[in-house]
Amino acid sequence: MRKILLTIFCVIQVQISWANDGYKLWLQYLPFENKAVAEYYRDYLENIVLIGNSPTHSVIQKELEIAIEGFFDMKNKPGINLNPSTALVWIGTEKELSKDILPELQSQINQLGDEGYILKYLHGKVIVTAKGNAGLLYGTFALLKQIQTREKLENLDILENPKIQLRLLNHWDNLNRTVERGYSGFSIWNWHRLPHHIDQQYIDYARANASIGINGTSITNVNANALVLTPEYLEKAAALADAFRPYGIKVYLTARFNAPMMLDNLSTADPLNPEVQDWWKKKTAEIYSYIPDFGGFLVKADSEGQPGPHNYGRTQADGANMLADAVKPFGGIVMWRAFVYNEKTPTDRIRQAYDEFKPLDGKFRDNVIVQVKNGPLDFQPREPFHPLFGAMSETPLMMEFQITKEYLGQETHWVNLATMWQEILQSDTYAKGKGSTVSKVLDGSLHEYKLTGIAGVSNIGTDRNWTGHHTAQGDWYSYGKLAWNPDSDIQKIGQDWLKMTFSTDSDFVKTAQGIMNQSYETLVNYMTPVGLHHIMARSHHWGPGPWVTGGERDDWTATYYHKVTKEAIGFDRTENGSNALAQYAPEWKAMWGNPETTPLEYLLWFHRVEWDKKLSTGNSLWDEIALRYQKGVEGARWMQSEWTKMNGKIDEERFSHISSFLAIQVKEAEWWRDACLLYFGQFSGIPLPAGVEAPKHDLNYYLNFKRNFVPGI
Amino acid sequence: MRKILLTIFCVIQVQISWANDGYKLWLQYLPFENKAVAEYYRDYLENIVLIGNSPTHSVIQKELEIAIEGFFDMKNKPGINLNPSTALVWIGTEKELSKDILPELQSQINQLGDEGYILKYLHGKVIVTAKGNAGLLYGTFALLKQIQTREKLENLDILENPKIQLRLLNHWDNLNRTVERGYSGFSIWNWHRLPHHIDQQYIDYARANASIGINGTSITNVNANALVLTPEYLEKAAALADAFRPYGIKVYLTARFNAPMMLDNLSTADPLNPEVQDWWKKKTAEIYSYIPDFGGFLVKADSEGQPGPHNYGRTQADGANMLADAVKPFGGIVMWRAFVYNEKTPTDRIRQAYDEFKPLDGKFRDNVIVQVKNGPLDFQPREPFHPLFGAMSETPLMMEFQITKEYLGQETHWVNLATMWQEILQSDTYAKGKGSTVSKVLDGSLHEYKLTGIAGVSNIGTDRNWTGHHTAQGDWYSYGKLAWNPDSDIQKIGQDWLKMTFSTDSDFVKTAQGIMNQSYETLVNYMTPVGLHHIMARSHHWGPGPWVTGGERDDWTATYYHKVTKEAIGFDRTENGSNALAQYAPEWKAMWGNPETTPLEYLLWFHRVEWDKKLSTGNSLWDEIALRYQKGVEGARWMQSEWTKMNGKIDEERFSHISSFLAIQVKEAEWWRDACLLYFGQFSGIPLPAGVEAPKHDLNYYLNFKRNFVPGI
Incomplete structure (x- = not known):
């Protein structure tokens, strides 16, 4: 017996070693770490009333259920309170809220935009309210974030409106489910099963996006396949749009510029040709018959082999305006990418977008927004901000960030992209003097844009954790938060994400955030x-x-x-070289024109x-x-x-x-x-x-x- | 207040609505449904000793931990018993077992093969034992299955040996991660991240396979890319082999017949050319330097565009034997597919495999096994058994089933494939008189094959539930069980799978099995x-x-x-037609030769x-x-x-x-x-x-x- 004892393992030492594949993202709703914490929140979570009735309300109810299930052990679930008179959390739009509460909130409600929300502690109750359903959903997620990050609820006094209107993900997903510059498996859109099977993953995608305020998604590659505009695929896209609608998310499609030729054998795709214009109008009406709230088109034209108005001697404005006229009657928009360059153009590649678009300022329809990458080259590890920002006072510009890490180590490197994005967003264009930051271009305040937007090229794929690297989930999260408010504090964003995703343990959060803070410069x-x-x-x-x-x-x-x-x-990009530097404000020309005063980060970029x-x-x-x-x-x-x-x-x-x-x-x-x-x-x-x-x-x-x-x- | 009440939802009605994406397959280890059941098994699960020390022992320990975590609520986990004198469950190989126990088990231990196990209740203790580590793992899974299906442990008296030696999955996975005839997403092999990242999914794949006795996997498409034989991929395949080894699973590779030409510019791939033979010997030695227990090659040759010995006027035996000689010194084998046909051969396609291979009976090396599809055409919804079964007394044949449903509705149809497989396995070849079933060909008993095997073309992909349809997991499961014993009772297999995967509720099991039983004929x-x-x-x-x-x-x-x-x-496949019928035994010729006596299921196949x-x-x-x-x-x-x-x-x-x-x-x-x-x-x-x-x-x-x-x- 003694001999055997030496080799015995006792197997019953089961630890909290549950597998976690990361699928739940930052919506883990991790169990409360001790009884005191659980009891504190239990009072609130046992006494919620949700007022109203809509698909979004159903979604809110379901989210609260999922959260409560996560926070509490199954055996210790909160009981049921059916008595609103003792409710501690009230969730309802301003129309649905009790008349007793409304007067005290009126001045704050007046400050709410369509998608904004109020989260307020008032007379012993937590109030979540908004003007519309999407705001109510955002407010609910904000409340749940407070609980996930273990914040007290008694101090709540939050009024939030998104600073940017269009907050999109751009999927570079092909119809065969490969993903261009996708490093986390394949496209989550299973086109073959659509429209008949709505996978739970589509719903969880919408939940995750709504929780960070994303309100639009362009589901196909900008290197576009015209087939997506045919009934076969419109029926499928419509099924996705139906699934996303309760979450306040609109679907957008990429339009291949020569689609009239590819799908219906037109002899031209010239944007000034009436037959072509008519084709797009009919096609657009057809799309809206499938998707009544279709968001609009995203277009890559005249770039890297994609067809475009240049093929007919027309301008980017001619192309964009044709599509804008088609979607206008339905309230749609056109996002026209500024990533236009050509190897036959003899100038420095990084000059070309500015050279092309700057002269077109003011020539676009009011439902066109020009989508500009963060830097003038192509998502490099570090670039100065794109010189179009600040240069287009009459044409709304939106930002295109790349969440997928094409040039930043792809899926296996941990890089906190928020650090890079903040560097860009806080760059000063000097367009209207000091303080004219890129963030102010984007939120419309600098040039009084009527249309504002931001897009992030998705890093989502079929990997079990969505993004390949678990930490790349944090890039998706922080992109959403910066899209909501490009001046957000990225330290707070990082902390919240770590707590919601992994652990509220303060040592963990501190160490992990330390890594995140160093990661970008390291890369x-x-x-x-x-x-x-x-x-x-x-x-x-x-x-x-x-x-x-x-x-x-x-x-x-x-x-x-x-x-x-x-x-x-x-x-050499000074006036002795390509003179791309000329596209920037005089302040930058002075600093970056001289190698002695150019920060080392940009030295070989300019000199x-x-x-x-x-x-x-x-x-x-x-x-x-x-x-x-x-x-x-x-x-x-x-x-x-x-x-x-x-x-x-x-x-x-x-x-x-x-x-x-x-x-x-x-x-x-x-x-x-x-x-x-x-x-x-x-x-x-x-x-x-x-x-x-x-x-x-x-x-x-x-x-x-x-x-x-x-x-x- | 009254007005509001009308529209109130109370949200705190959280049910047991936890999401289940199906990833855990039949290893759900679902919580015990009531206290009595939990208490009954608690006694055993609190008192297990596992004796010995090896990577497989670690795997056994981990599996027990996962199971216990599933069976019990986290708050009610079993305690720890470190005292072997009171242990109720003993797990150890015969060498590790207590000398007190051994004598009583000796006669049963003598009946054990290398991979077999004993599960026995003896003097108040449950004993799990085996000759080797793989058997011990299989025995542990068998014990856990008893608990998952809520069987009493006091009656345990099980001795199991697999009836077939080689029990493989065949992945038709390409190196770009597409899967030929794969309908559940893409390949789970992330070649790019290998060898450096071993994903948890590879481990879970090995767990699932070991739990049903699969002991080999051919990881690449039979329409083969020679690149898999280069160091770039061998290093990656070796990492998978390392991960699978503790689970008793060997890795096999598909060999492209003209690899010597493609990889090293040889002018020929003629199997009788000494330079070619030498190339394969060196290549094989190289493979074994990466994977010391490499299983061997799987080859599709001279079929559907694949190169093969026909290109040089050689026979299938010439091709197979060349590879067999290369792997022989290392203990490897060659699985050579009989799916050889050519549109230029003027005879009925379904005749061609028999016509080609029957004359070669006895001409293969002893480490070659010929892999034959269940029917003579190609995995159709219904075919008669392949006439080679029973016709090759001197050449071991193995079965190739298709678990992926290329012709059976692909991923969205529920079809219980075990029904079809049983029909084939129990078909009588009459090779040695009545009762000469295909199952007896496969288990080697009919012709005294020294080598026995079975392969299933995998239905596994990146879908969150592995197989697209949740019920297609059941096909993977039942394939493994029939590979272990081709005469298994498929009703028992189906019941076990349903209980382990979904619920032990008897009404559920009865209804779901009713559907399964009807599904094949329906399709x-x-x-x-x-x-x-x-x-x-x-x-x-x-x-x-x-x-x-x-x-x-x-x-x-x-x-x-x-x-x-x-x-x-x-x-017309009678002697008036293609006479493919001539390839079957006289008993079948008599029945199938006459439309009046041909079962309607095969009527238009033969007439x-x-x-x-x-x-x-x-x-x-x-x-x-x-x-x-x-x-x-x-x-x-x-x-x-x-x-x-x-x-x-x-x-x-x-x-x-x-x-x-x-x-x-x-x-x-x-x-x-x-x-x-x-x-x-x-x-x-x-x-x-x-x-x-x-x-x-x-x-x-x-x-x-x-x-x-x-x-x-």
């Missing part, structure tokens, strides 16, 4: 320090490719952008600099680049070691998943550093400075490193 | 009654296509098989019959066909109405999901009936008999019905 350092850009591998954009040159298009190569020689590196040039840090350019690559790698290792400390603080499944991805991140950070320093080092001819680790392989290894079927193309 | 009736076959749509095989004719290959059309005219329909021919049912052929189509539709509606009664018996999410798919099934059953009867009716010229509903549309509607991006190609 920039190990990928594209000192203003380097577009040096990733060809086509799939995964990993380093500073050697990419030649091929189909010069403006899709790395050498086009870094122009490395034995003497220097960088793209060509010699390898041995001494920088403000005291380092030569070469040493600075090398040391930043090294710092990036060390930052990734630090993130990994910080995360290791969180073992046991959250569920094992998500902890391990993130650990595994952090190991990949460290490995790939080293890959970036080694590949880039070996490649550029050939030109600089200068040894690596002290403190920078020797590369693991020789340059040939990196040049020949190839993986098949890299996702996201 | 055959609405798709291919009276022996019709291969009348589905072209290419994607979704929906009816009896009109499919012409094009690339005649043997891929419907008209090749039904040969409809105004006078008659059906394929051409005139429309007005009076059948044994008293109906003319046309009326019989029409009435069976109608019966199929009515059967599908009955399944739907039976299922509706189950509302509230299981969780809302899975109930609704299945309801939604049943609505699609009814709709598609009507589609099949209407399309086929309209098409064939043109030829018969006879009106529909009484009781058959008029078609919803005209024939043109069905001929022109087209959907884009149908999955599974």
Whole structure:
């Protein structure tokens, strides 16, 4: 017996080790951590009345049920209170609210917009109210967030209106369910089963989006397939629109500019041709017969092979206005992307959108909004803000952020994108003097835009946790919060998200937020320090490719952008070079025009600099680049070691998943550093400075490193 | 106040409405339904000792933890017993078991094979034992199944050995993550993240398979990409093999026959060429350096465009033996598919596999097993058993079933495939007189095969419930159970699966099993009654296509098989026709050679019959066909109405999901009936008999019905 005892495992040590695949996102409604907390909220949760009757009210009721089920152990569920006279939480629109309560709230209700809400503690009761149903749903989610983040309810006095009207996700999802630049599996839209099967995931998608205030979704790729405009797919899109409607979410479609030719054999797609105009009017009426509240079109034209008005010698305004006229009678809008450039245009690629759109300012219909990427190139790890912001006082502009991380490590790197977005949103355009931030362009206050909007290119896919990396859920979350209010405090956003998603444990929240705060600069350092850009591998954009040159298009190569020689590196965009700098305000021209006053973050974006040039840090350019690559790698290792400390603080499944991805991140950070320093080092001819680790392989290894079927193309 | 009351919802009526996306399969470990049941099993579950130490032991421990967590409410978890002297459940291999217990079990232990297990109640203790670790894991799952199905433990006296050695899943998964004939999303293998990230889903995949005795998996498509044999992918396959190893599951790879040419530019792939043979030997050694227990190769050659030995005038045996020689030193095997046919061969397609392989009987190496589909055509809703079964006494044959429902309604139809499989497994080949069933061919007892095997083409994908239809999980489950023992009672299999997956409620189990029992015949009736076959749509095989004719290959059309005219329909396979019937035993030739004695299920498979021919049912052929189509539709509606009664018996999410798919099934059953009867009716010229509903549309509607991006190609 003694011998056996030595090898015995006792198996009954079951811990709170429940698997958590992350599907519930920030709507985990984690169980209350102790009895006191549970008892505090129990009073409220046992005594809710929801007044009114609509599909959105049903959705609110269901959400409260799900939340209560999460907060309490099944065996300790709150009882039922059917007596409104003792209710502690009142949820209803202003029309539904008790006349006893209304007068005291009237002055606040007067400040509410259509989608706003009030969350207020009044005479011992929590009041959730709004003008409309969507606001009421947002208010309910706000109340639940208070509870999820364990805030007291007695101090509640919140009045919130969204600062931006159109808050969209853009899915680059193809009809065959691949996702362009999607790294979390495939499209969640199962077109084949639609319209007959509405998957629970569509509902959970709508719940998640409504909880952060997203009110629109463009469900198909901007590299558009005209088929989505045919009855076969309109019937399916309509089924999605029906499912999303109670959540205040409208469906938008991408319009392929030559659809009249592809679907009905018209001989032209010229936007000034009456037959073409008529085709779009009829097609639009047909779409509205399927989807009465169809939001409108999102269009990528004259860019990267997509057809557009240029094919007929027309302007972007001609194209947009034709579609705008078609959707106008139905209240629809057109989101026209400014991401227009052409390899045959001889100027610097990053100049082209401004050159094209600035002269069209004021020439668009009032239901057109021009969608502009955050920077003038293409979602690089770091770019200065796009010069169109601030430059279009007569044409509403909306922001396009990329939530999916095409150029930022794709799904396996932890990067808190809110840090980057805040940098852009708080950039000063100086359009109307100091303080003319990009956020003020977007919320319409700077130019008094009638239409305001923001779009985020979705990072959602079929992965069990939606986004590949568990932490990429946080990018979806913070995008929604910044869409609601682009001046939001991203520290608060991050804390709330961590508490709602993982744990309210303060040590966990502090450590995880520490990682998040370092993550963006760390990534920039190990990928594209000192203003380097577009040096990733060809086509799939995964990993380093500073050697990419030649091929189909010069403006899709790395050498086009870094122009490395034995003497220097960088793209001169001052008046001595491409003069893209001229598109910015004089304040920026002064600062960025001079390499001495240009922040190192943008140095090689605007300037060509010699390898041995001494920088403000005291380092030569070469040493600075090398040391930043090294710092990036060390930052990734630090993130990994910080995360290791969180073992046991959250569920094992998500902890391990993130650990595994952090190991990949460290490995790939080293890959970036080694590949880039070996490649550029050939030109600089200068040894690596002290403190920078020797590369693991020789340059040939990196040049020949190839993986098949890299996702996201 | 009174006015408000009228519109109040009280929201706190939270029911047991927890969402269940089906991810846990039959390993739900559903909570005990009442205190008495919980207390009965608590005694055992609080007092388990697991003896020994290995990766498989860790897996066993973890599984017990997961199960206990499921069975008990978190607040009522069993305590810890560290005292083996009071243990009630002992789990250990024969080497690890107490010497006190061993003598009484010795005679049973002597009957154990490598993978077998004993589950026995002995002197107040439950003993789980086995010779090896895999058996111990299987035994543990068997114990947990007893508890999941609420069986008493005091009567336990089970000794089980698998009847078939190789029990594999075949994934037709491509390296780009599409799945050929996959209808539940995309491949669960995320090649890009491998080998660095082992997803929890791989572990859960291994758990599920081990729980039903699957011991091998071929992870890539038989339409093979040679890249999987390169270091890039071997490293990834090795990571999967490492993850699966503790679960007793070996990894197999599909070998593209011309890989030496594709990967290393050899000028030939001739299996008798020494350079080619040498290439495969080196390649195999390389594979084993990555995966020391690599199972071997699965090969599709000379079929549907795949390269093979025919390209060099060699036989299938030449091809198989070359690979067999390469894996032999490492203990590997070759599974060589018999699904070989060619449109240039002038004989009936269904004859060709037999014609090709029968003369090769005895010419294969002893580590080759020939993998034969259940029927001679291609996984049709109903086919007679493949004539090779029983015909190859000197060459081991293994079965290939298709769990994915390429021709059986794909993912949205509920069809209990076990019914069909049992029909095949219990078919009598008469090879050694009456009772020479296909199951006895497979378990090796009929011909004393040294190697036995069975493969199921996986229905697993990225869908949240793995298999698209929740009930298709049951096909995966029953496949595993029949692989373990092809003579298993499928009623017991179905009951166990329903209890473990959904509910132990007897009313639920009875009703759901009633549906399952009717589902197969129902589907055959609405798709291919009276022996019709291969009348589905072209290419994607979704929906009816009896009109499919012409094009690339005649043997891929419907008209090749039904040969409809105004006078008659059906394929004459008697000696007056293709004489495929000659491949069967005399007993079958006698029965199937005569239309009067041929069961109606196979009538048009073997015979051409005139429309007005009076059948044994008293109906003319046309009326019989029409009435069976109608019966199929009515059967599908009955399944739907039976299922509706189950509302509230299981969780809302899975109930609704299945309801939604049943609505699609009814709709598609009507589609099949209407399309086929309209098409064939043109030829018969006879009106529909009484009781058959008029078609919803005209024939043109069905001929022109087209959907884009149908999955599974």
